[in-house]
Amino acid sequence: MTLLEVSELRLAFGGLVAIDGLSFSVGEAEIVSVIGPNGAGKTSAFNCVTGFYRPTGGTIAFDGQSLLGKRPSAVAAAGISRTFQNLRLFGELSVLDNVRAGSHLRLKQSVFDALLHTPRYRRTERACTAEANHWLDFVGLRGDRYSEARNLPYGEQRRVEIARALAREPRLLLLDEPAAGLNHAEKTEMLDLIRRIRDLGIAIVLIEHDMGLVMQVSERIVVLNFGKEIADGRPEEVRRDPAVIEAYLGSDTHA
Numbered sequence: 001m002t003l004l005e006v007s008e009l010r011l012a013f014g015g016l017v018a019i020d021g022l023s024f025s026v027g028e029a030e031i032v033s034v035i036g037p038n039g040a041g042k043t044s045a046f047n048c049v050t051g052f053y054r055p056t057g058g059t060i061a062f063d064g065q066s067l068l069g070k071r072p073s074a075v076a077a078a079g080i081s082r083t084f085q086n087l088r089l090f091g092e093l094s095v096l097d098n099v100r101a102g103s104h105l106r107l108k109q110s111v112f113d114a115l116l117h118t119p120r121y122r123r124t125e126r127a128c129t130a131e132a133n134h135w136l137d138f139v140g141l142r143g144d145r146y147s148e149a150r151n152l153p154y155g156e157q158r159r160v161e162i163a164r165a166l167a168r169e170p171r172l173l174l175l176d177e178p179a180a181g182l183n184h185a186e187k188t189e190m191l192d193l194i195r196r197i198r199d200l201g202i203a204i205v206l207i208e209h210d211m212g213l214v215m216q217v218s219e220r221i222v223v224l225n226f227g228k229e230i231a232d233g234r235p236e237e238v239r240r241d242p243a244v245i246e247a248y249l250g251s252d253t254h255a
């Protein structure tokens, strides 16, 4: 079943057309990568899906419902979580609290509960902590989860960001360059983590420049170049596509 359906998406910033007719779909528990040279429009596409940018044309539907005009919080509540190319953790909060923030957004509490520390408030707090610990175990965090997030090594911070996104219990996870800045061993672990997330039944859209990882993990690859979609297919098809080879050889990004 199709979970995300992006059709004829268009986004212009004044005269600059960042996305020019992008169409792709993502099925349940499917891993789809969006690749393309720098500035091709990949992050802009994520920003359109998640309500950070308002597209100038096209449609975006999630589970049959239009996402157009929805705010980022409403998109997240509908079941789409994301991570960011530049990490967006709360550096001064503990690692655990960063992930607890993900569950908190889902488990609603009233101000009344919080002020009076009602039994419901305490139950919810305990549930958030248990969930956060579960997701930190799941992503394989090795560092101290009580220390400030900013003290963790970079690769560990990436895992925390993914744990926080998972704590929102999404049906679709958008990962923006999860392997950027990781060493070889960390990239191998990231590959394994992405597959384990998919095995939970969560669909994944991946923006990634590491072609080794993309080719190994993706079921389908969508290729953008200057905002235009130039290919959509299985990894072995995309790898041999002359338009894709040209786009990469013609840029300074090495495929």
Ligand SMILES: Nc1ncnc2c1ncn2[C@@H]1O[C@H](COP(=O)(O)OP(=O)(O)OP(=O)(O)O)[C@@H](O)[C@H]1O
Binding pocket: 013, 016, 018, 036, 037, 038, 039, 040, 041, 042, 043, 044, 045, 085
């Ligand atoms: N807020 C904005 N205002 C103006 N132009 C923007 C904005 N966001 C993105 N752009 C432009 O849109 C185009 C696509 O950018 P985008 O960041 O989506 O590319 P990308 O494929 O994600 O690139 P990279 O791989 O470098 O992250 C670029 O020309 C960029 O400068």
